[in-house]
Amino acid sequence: MxxxxxxxxxxxxxxxxxxxxxxxxxxADGVWWLDIEYEGRRVVVEWQAGxxxxxxxxxxxxxxxxxxxxxxxxxxxxxxDRIMGILTRSVRPVPxxxxxxxxxxxQQELARRxxxxxxxxxxxxxxxDMLISTLQEFGSAMxxxxxxxxxxxxxxxxxxxxxxxAAARVSSAQPLVRRRVAAGxxxxxxxxxxxxxxxxxxxxxxxxxxxxxxxxxxxxxLLENTTAGRSQAVAWADTVAQAFRHAKEAQAPNEAVAxxxxxxxxxxxxxxxxxxxxxxxxxxxxxxxxxxxxRAKPRVAVLVPxxxxxxxxxxxxxxxxxxxxxxxxxxxxxxxxxxxxINEMEVLSRLGSDVSDIDAxxxxxxxxIDVDELRRLVTSFGKPVVFVDNYPFDKGVLxxxxxxxxxxxxxxxxxxxxxVKTRADILQRKLKVLVICDTRxxxxxxxxxxxxxxxxxxxxxxxxxxxxxxxxxxxxRIADYVRNPHPVPDLIFATSDDLGHAAxxxxxxxxYWEQVSIISWDGMHDVVRDLPHGYSRxxxxxxxxxxxxxxxxxxxxxxALRGDIPSSPDGRKFLVxxxxxxxxxxxxxxxx
Amino acid sequence: xxxxxVVPEPVVVQFMLCAFEFLESQGSIAxxxxxxxxxxxVRDVLSKAEPPSDGPSWIRARDRAELVIxxxxxxxERASAGAAFRLVNGAVEVVEDHFSRxxxxxxGRMGGxxxxxxxxxxxxMSSRVAMYRHRLHATLIGENGALEIRALVNGxxxxxxxxxxxxxxxxxxxxxxGANR
Numbered sequence: 001m002x003x004x005x006x007x008x009x010x011x012x013x014x015x016x017x018x019x020x021x022x023x024x025x026x027x028a029d030g031v032w033w034l035d036i037e038y039e040g041r042r043v044v045v046e047w048q049a050g051x052x053x054x055x056x057x058x059x060x061x062x063x064x065x066x067x068x069x070x071x072x073x074x075x076x077x078x079x080x081d082r083i084m085g086i087l088t089r090s091v092r093p094v095p096x097x098x099x100x101x102x103x104x105x106x107q108q109e110l111a112r113r114x115x116x117x118x119x120x121x122x123x124x125x126x127x128x129d130m131l132i133s134t135l136q137e138f139g140s141a142m143x144x145x146x147x148x149x150x151x152x153x154x155x156x157x158x159x160x161x162x163x164x165x166a167a168a169r170v171s172s173a174q175p176l177v178r179r180r181v182a183a184g185x186x187x188x189x190x191x192x193x194x195x196x197x198x199x200x201x202x203x204x205x206x207x208x209x210x211x212x213x214x215x216x217x218x219x220x221x222l223l224e225n226t227t228a229g230r231s232q233a234v235a236w237a238d239t240v241a242q243a244f245r246h247a248k249e250a251q252a253p254n255e256a257v258a259x260x261x262x263x264x265x266x267x268x269x270x271x272x273x274x275x276x277x278x279x280x281x282x283x284x285x286x287x288x289x290x291x292x293x294x295r296a297k298p299r300v301a302v303l304v305p306x307x308x309x310x311x312x313x314x315x316x317x318x319x320x321x322x323x324x325x326x327x328x329x330x331x332x333x334x335x336x337x338x339x340x341x342i343n344e345m346e347v348l349s350r351l352g353s354d355v356s357d358i359d360a361x362x363x364x365x366x367x368x369i370d371v372d373e374l375r376r377l378v379t380s381f382g383k384p385v386v387f388v389d390n391y392p393f394d395k396g397v398l399x400x401x402x403x404x405x406x407x408x409x410x411x412x413x414x415x416x417x418x419x420v421k422t423r424a425d426i427l428q429r430k431l432k433v434l435v436i437c438d439t440r441x442x443x444x445x446x447x448x449x450x451x452x453x454x455x456x457x458x459x460x461x462x463x464x465x466x467x468x469x470x471x472x473x474x475x476x477r478i479a480d481y482v483r484n485p486h487p488v489p490d491l492i493f494a495t496s497d498d499l500g501h502a503a504x505x506x507x508x509x510x511x512y513w514e515q516v517s518i519i520s521w522d523g524m525h526d527v528v529r530d531l532p533h534g535y536s537r538x539x540x541x542x543x544x545x546x547x548x549x550x551x552x553x554x555x556x557x558x559x560a561l562r563g564d565i566p567s568s569p570d571g572r573k574f575l576v577x578x579x580x581x582x583x584x585x586x587x588x589x590x591x592x
Numbered sequence: 593x594x595x596x597x598v599v600p601e602p603v604v605v606q607f608m609l610c611a612f613e614f615l616e617s618q619g620s621i622a623x624x625x626x627x628x629x630x631x632x633x634v635r636d637v638l639s640k641a642e643p644p645s646d647g648p649s650w651i652r653a654r655d656r657a658e659l660v661i662x663x664x665x666x667x668x669e670r671a672s673a674g675a676a677f678r679l680v681n682g683a684v685e686v687v688e689d690h691f692s693r694x695x696x697x698x699x700g701r702m703g704g705x706x707x708x709x710x711x712x713x714x715x716x717m718s719s720r721v722a723m724y725r726h727r728l729h730a731t732l733i734g735e736n737g738a739l740e741i742r743a744l745v746n747g748x749x750x751x752x753x754x755x756x757x758x759x760x761x762x763x764x765x766x767x768x769x770g771a772n773r
Contacts, residue, residue, distance in 0.1 A: 023711055023712075024711070025710065026711060026712045026713070027707065027708060029708065030707070030708040030709065031725070033711075035744075037747055042744075042747055044728060044744070054727075064727075064729040064743035064744055064745060064752070065653060065656075065657035065660075065702060065726075065728075065729050065741075065752075068699050068700070068727070069727060
């Protein structure tokens with residue numbers, strides 16, 4: 001019979017009417033369970049060979065899900081005592097009126113004893129909150145004393161008294177929990193206080209939250225348990241405190257905090273067998289070195305205009321989070337479900353308000369924004385801002401604290417021009433080219449294309465400029481043109497994926513479709529995949545090299561944070577090469 | 593509008609992104625589906641969530657459990673016990689990573705089923721269902737990927753969540769078939 005079986009047996013003998021259900025694990029070294037029910041009170045015990053008993057009282061559980069046992073008990077004696085205590089002594093909390101009735105008092109009787117009228121007693125019983133002294137009087141009237149205690153997460157209960165002389169009154173009172181006061185524990189407490197003070201200096205906001213609960217728990221743990229390892233505990237506490245001081249004062253906080261973690265890790269190993277070592281491990285866990293380390297690292301906000309489904313953005317986010325080591329990054333997005341195109345200003349303005357505690361920002365920008373307002377926001381933010389993908393300032397220069405990483409439009413356009421030339425060579429005739437562009441998007445693409453188009457290889461028969469983001473209107477404009485083009489183009493160059501999609505949609509049922517090649521910018525693969533079989537004329541697009549773009553963004557952010565990056569207007573733009581790719585290969589006709 | 597008065601918006605957004613990533617990795621949601629269902633679920637749970645009475649977590653364990661179950665609901669049916677096992681553990685992890693503010697070995701952090709919690713089958717149980725016992729709940733996983741979470745409430749086992757396997761049979765179905773054999 002294992003220890004849990006022995007415990008089961010002991011409970012059965014002590015409480016003959018108790019209901020016990022033992023659950024055996026599948027694996028020999030797995031976890032055993034004992035469900036106990038006695039007079040409506042339920043306790044669950046978990047046990048694994050070589051480990052303490054885990055005890056949970058259903059009455060105290062916040063949720064049936066997850067989390068470990070509420071308290072641990074070493075050995076059968078302690079477990080049995082604790083369980084018996086819960087089953088036989090603990091009483092479910094009940095409203096005041098119920099206690100009064102259970103004790104056989106009427107409201108009139110209590111009102112008389114309290115020198116109140118009955119209505120006041122009734123009102124008192126319904127109150128959600130009241131002075132402790134009032135509650136004490138209520139208890140006194142029923143010839144009861146009010147017990148005040150904290151119950152901690154580990155299940156232990158600590159009685160308290162309020163006001164001066166508390167300690168004396170506690171020590172004279174009958175203790176509700178077993179206490180073993182270690183000689184010289186003051187030294188240990190002082191050691192912990194040193195840690196606490198140091199931690200408070202390093203991360204006051206965090207520590208203020210933790211301080212009350214943890215201090216109480218630590219002191220209680222010391223009083224309850226610690227009889228050995230005192231000097232080690234104090235020495236360790238001092239070392240940790242010293243490390244915190246170094247972390248705070250060091251010029252390079254990242255390194256200092258890493259050194260601190262090292263120190264603690266070594267100490268944890270060295271003292272792991274000591275009770276005091278365990279307590280200190282607990283202290284240190286509560287101080288959360290990882291979180292402090294995260295705070296010491298740059299906090300980088302990634303601002304995206306809504307939850308884009310773009311893999312590029314996801315890739316960048318993953319890279320920023322996982323590889324660049326910005327462990328405390330932010331994604332700050334506006335999440336209106338229907339708003340793909342949102343007011344970027346709204347996002348950016350958050351830099352100065354609720355997202356003020358950051359060191360740099362990566363911003364995916366839309367081109368149709370108020371350039372002056374954007375410049376003002378970026379300048380007032382003052383920290384590095386890296387714009388990605390779309391150059392936000394039209395032809396203007398970037399503010400002094402901003403950088404841009406995007407694709408090399410000129411090089412991409414040059415590749416398209418080169419492709420036109422190659423295709424003209426293959427077909428051995430001069431091509432007729434239609435350019436479709438959006439006047440508010442990437443004019444650089446068609447301008448460069450026109451510049452680099454070999455006049456012997458192609459004629460630009462039309463430049464169809466659309467000025468709206470409304471896909472339907474764009475489609476209609478293009479459809480109007482392709483219905484009766486003069487002349488029918490051999491090749492359409494659409495300078496964005498939206499325009500490329502619209503061009504394909506407009507032209508797909510024209511009889512001259514098979515003669516026309518379409519080159520777009522990004523994202524044509526999906527369109528081609530959806531085309532009916534047979535419509536497989538050459539379709540290609542200039543693809544951004546997203547991996548390299550992402551790498552470059554991370555590199556620029558890093559360098560900007562270190563101050564190791566050009567600040568001259570010319571040096572603040574970083575362009576990544578693009579690549580012309582066929583969306584579907586129809587024959588051996590060559591791509592560029 | 594903020595999703596929660598107790599959890600900072602960046603934490604919520606960060607969670608949504610990671611949860612989306614998780615669902616996508618499970619093949620349960622396509623990028624083209626958008627984030628609508630996930631966003632609605634998260635915002636709904638967080639709008640009612642409250643901070644715990646103690647500890648560092650942003651929200652109570654019961655709110656975190658509701659997020660886990662919400663994620664499980666958003667997932668497609670699993671086709672095997674292994675896939676269901678990974679699904680539950682992944683969902684618990686992504687929620688706890690963001691909202692518990694507790695490291696993996698710390699008290700108070702919720703955990704998914706583990707092998708050491710697997711209960712020895714008795715005669716009444718089908719060999720097609722594995723049961724993982726926890727403190728006050730149990731996770732049952734069918735060989736067909738069916739999932740059921742039962743909570744111990746007032747001494748009774750209540751079904752808190754149920755999802756069939758890819759063959760649309762539930763844990764109860766499998767247990768019934770086992771009993772008939």
